[in-house]
Amino acid sequence: MRVDANSPLRPAIGRRxxxxxxxGGGGFAEQLGSExxxxxxxxxxxxxxxxxxxxxxxxxxxxxxxxxxxxxxxILDRLRELQHGLLSGTLDRSALADLAAxxxxxxxxxxxxxxxxxxxEIELRAAVELAKLSDAL
Numbered sequence: 806m807r808v809d810a811n812s813p814l815r816p817a818i819g820r821r822x823x824x825x826x827x828x829g830g831g832g833f834a835e836q837l838g839s840e841x842x843x844x845x846x847x848x849x850x851x852x853x854x855x856x857x858x859x860x861x862x863x864x865x866x867x868x869x870x871x872x873x874x875x876x877x878x879x880i881l882d883r884l885r886e887l888q889h890g891l892l893s894g895t896l897d898r899s900a901l902a903d904l905a906a907x908x909x910x911x912x913x914x915x916x917x918x919x920x921x922x923x924x925x926e927i928e929l930r931a932a933v934e935l936a937k938l939s940d941a942l
Contacts, residue, residue: 876911880927883907887934898938905931
């Protein structure tokens with residue numbers, strides 16, 4: 806077989822009309838004997854999404870716990886700096902003031918009496934060390 810050039814494609818000619826007439830012209834659902842189905846339900850309005858956005862804005866208990874753990878970690882870091890400064894004799898005045906301020910801020914954000922007492926003791930210790938530093942100067 807020899808191919809000379811690309812010839813245009815021609816549609817296949819068939820006799821489909823006879824096959825459709827022999828089937829009876831019915832649709833697929835009629836062939837199965839099923840009943841026609843109802844129309845699909847309309848989609849819900851977009852205003853329901855606003856409720857989801859409102860739920861995302863509400864902080865859950867785990868978010869509050871994460872904030873409290875982070876705050877406690879910062880206070881513990883300041884206490885380590887205080888301990889290191891006391892042992893080495895190089896106590897930083899700004900670190901003490903920062904520790905006292907963090908303890909005061911954390912106390913206002915908690916409702917636990919035991920934690921409030923501990924924060925009071927931290928704030929008192931920072932104030933005592935600040936007073937010692939001012940007397941030494």
